Amino acid sequence: xxxxxxxxxxxxxxxxxxxxxxxxxxxxxxxxxxxxxxxxxxxxxxxxxxxxxxxxxxxxxxxxxxxxxxxxxxxxxxxxxxxxxxxxxxxxxxxxxx
Numbered sequence: 001x002x003x004x005x006x007x008x009x010x011x012x013x014x015x016x017x018x019x020x021x022x023x024x025x026x027x028x029x030x031x032x033x034x035x036x037x038x039x040x041x042x043x044x045x046x047x048x049x050x051x052x053x054x055x056x057x058x059x060x061x062x063x064x065x066x067x068x069x070x071x072x073x074x075x076x077x078x079x080x081x082x083x084x085x086x087x088x089x090x091x092x093x094x095x096x097x098x
Contacts, residue, residue: 009057012069016053016076023081027088 053076060072 005058005061008061009054012057012061012073013050013054016073016080017050019077020080020084023084027084029084029088029091 057072057076060068
């Protein structure tokens with residue numbers, strides 16, 4: 001039973017990561033200068049939020065209540081969508097003023 005909860009949590013977190021990556025692709029956001037230092041910084045930045053997202057998902061999946069799972073999905077995707085939208089608008093404002 002525990003393995004099922006872990007696998008289901010990994011699936012849900014993977015779906016959120018896929019949606020986040022799709023938004024980045026849709027907004028045509030690019031990172032220039034890929035190097036070892038940038039990859040290390042990205043790993044440090046994203047490891048803790050992903051772990052927290054995974055553990056929170058495990059708690060929601062363990063409850064087996066559909067509204068908790070839907071609430072988890074909404075609260076996991078909407079903030080990242082808003083953040084990416086804000087970054088894209090700010091990026092567009094910077095390029096138009098220069």
